[in-house]
Each structure stands twice: as C-alpha cells, then as structure tokens.
Amino acid sequence: MFVRIVKMSFEPSNIDTFLKNFEIKKNDIRNFEGCRFLELYRDKNTTNIFFTYSYWDTEEALDAYRHSDLFKGIWAQTKPLFNDKPQAWSVDKLESLT
Template sequence: MLVRIVKMSFEPSKIEEFLTNFEIVKDKIRTFEGCNFLELYRDQNNTNIFFTYSYWNSEDDLNNYRHSKLFKDIWAETKPKFNAKPEAWSVDKIASLK
C-alpha cells in the first residue's frame, strides 16, 4: 500500500470554488481503481492550506490515476486556484494505532 499526501495552498478568494469542486469529484477519486481511502484536511491556522491524504494499492494505481482523464480534468480546474506550488509525498505507512 502507498499513502499519498498532497499539500495545496490556495488564493483565499478561490477556496470556496475549490471546496465546491472537491464535493463534486471526491467520490470519483475515491472509487478510482486502486484508491482505498481519501480525506481532505484544512490547516487550522493557515486556512488557505489544504491536504489530501489517500491510500493506493500500488504506485502503478496512483500513476494510472495521475495519467487519467479524471485527474487531468480535476487538475485543470484546481491548478489556477493555487497561490503556491503544491507539494506531494508518496510514503509507506510504518504504524497505525486506533
């Protein structure tokens, strides 16, 4: 399993547009083949910063998503709203406590 974390910083005036679009596409992302989990977080202090946190079966599954029409459409809608370059990490889960 691969965990993908993406940090995005938005122009404050574009946040509501981003959130509206995320509501529309979140189920499509979550049900994309190989995606097992998806969450969106918002920084408590810098409220224009958001993070997506997703679980993928494999790097191939993540890459299939990143090269899909779905991703390209979402990225075309999202990218113009950024006020800083997004950052992304693919990580392995070491421990999980419940």
C-alpha cells in the same frame, strides 16, 4: 499499500471554488481503481492551506490515476486556484494505532 499526501495552498478568494469542486469529484477519486481511502484536511492556522491524504494499492495505481482523464480534468480546474506550488509525498505506512 502506500499513502499519498498532497499539500495545496490556494488564493483565499478561490477556496470556495476548490471546496465545491472537491465535493463534486471526491467520490470519483475515492472510487478510482486502486484508491482505498481519501480525506481532505484544512490547516487550523493558515486556512487557505489544504492537504489530501489517500491510500493506494500500488504506485502504478496512483500513476494510472495521475494519467487519467479524471485527474486531468480535476487538475485543469484546480491548478489556476493555487497561490503556491503544490507539494506531494508518497510514504509507506509503517504502523497504525486505532
């Protein structure tokens, strides 16, 4: 399992649109085959910056999502809302304390 972190910066006037779209699609993303966990974070100081944090079984599962009609539809709605290029990291979880 690995973790995917995506940083997104939105035009402030587009934040509500993004949040409404995320609310509609979040369960579809989370229930996509291979996705085990999904969270959305908002920066405390720069409130137009958001992060998604998701767990995937394999890189192939993430790639299948990224090539799916679901992702293509979400991306078509989300991309015009950005005010900066999104950044993404795929990382291996080494340790987790709860």
